[in-house]
Amino acid sequence: MWHMTRNPFVVDVLQLPKEVQEKFLEMKADSSMKDDFHLLTLEQFWIKRLPVNSKLASLALRVLVRFSSTYLCETSFSALVLIKTKQRTRLDVDSDLTIDMTKTEPRINQLVLNTQSQVSH
Template identity: 40%
Template structure:
């Protein structure tokens, strides 16, 4: 179907794309996201205890994940607002989640400030 030179060029292109994806989405980042999947959805069945989480915080996570009112709040609230709202009831769990999420709003605020500054 393809000529040999076109096929070789296609293989070379796909190989370089794979290398670029590896550079921009390193495997360690993928592993880190899997370890913190409880932040993105603490109501998944069979939540595994992350290594960095103490038994006490994990017990709080399990308790919260079985609370249907918390699940309802999670489904109707942005993720960062959810973790802020539960800090009173689950302080250690909320603090741990917010410490992991903290860099993202900070970057957003910096970029927003820069674009506002650049527009004036």
């Protein structure tokens, strides 16, 4: 994958995953993409390809985005430090940390509508 990211115009298409080979060949044959490759940085080139060929560009950008796992690790550690204080040392933080690290936004209004606030006796 690194070779394709560094210079997509010299890589053999058979080295790539099957789901991106066709789009890769189209990009390789496009002369305007060759011009862009020589004028832009690697990051700019692949970001420009993202709307047109999202699978191929996202594979390349994953290679280019260094230390992404380190960033996630540091972010989760910071969240853990905020959650677990001296007063809450025995707290099981697994579920709290999972919620803090997720990118999914809760739909509070829908949850409230689906919940009956008080049960009839």
